[in-house]
Amino acid sequence: MNNIILVGFMGTGKSAVGRLLSRRLNRPFLDLDEQIAKEAGRSIPEIFASEGEAGFRKRESDAVAWSSGLKNYLIATGGGVMLDEGNVQRLKKSGVLICLSARPDIIVQRTLSTLPSRPLLSNGPDPREKVEELLNLRAPFYALADRTVDTSDRSVEQVVEEILKEIEEWKFEKR
Ligand code: S3P
Secondary structure, X not given: OOEEEEEEOOOOOHHHHHXXXXXXXXXXXXXXXXXXXXXXXXXXHHHHHHXXXXXXXXXXXXXXXXXXXXOOOEEEOOOXXXXXXXXXXXXXXXXXXXXXXXXXXXXHHHHHOOHHHOHXXXXXXXXXXXXXXXXXXXXXXXXXXXXXXXXXXXXXXXXXXXXXXXXXXXXXXXX
């Protein structure tokens, strides 16, 4: 199997799951948002503040284009990566897409403590409403992933175990 790419909404656990899963699978890990911030020499909120969302999305698409040349990586993406058709095409070509999902109340609970680092949620008056609105808008894009794993009432370890099982099944199906 080529790259394993984690997609899904903010607060669904992509980075934490990605890090542990990469260790369990002995694959190198790439966090796309970290890569974008490194390239820019600025944090994600700073990029949003100085270049707007459009500037960030351009950087994100560039990072997707670059990362789809990697082989056998575990890649965690930012929550908006699936909104761009070109990104989806590139990611699908480079590996298997696993979408992490969670209930809105869980997402709000998980993201509240790190709100300033999430400009899309922190810029408006009501983060809860924003989460619901964005989840509804994005549902059809997340549905393009190959598999979806609900992380709502599970620890990072439990989610990793479930994905490892799914991977074994895929290998079996391919035989
Ligand atoms: C975004 C999610 C963030 C980050 C940026 C935009 C989004 O990543 O890429 O703030 O559009 O959902 P996380 O999903 O890791 O929070």
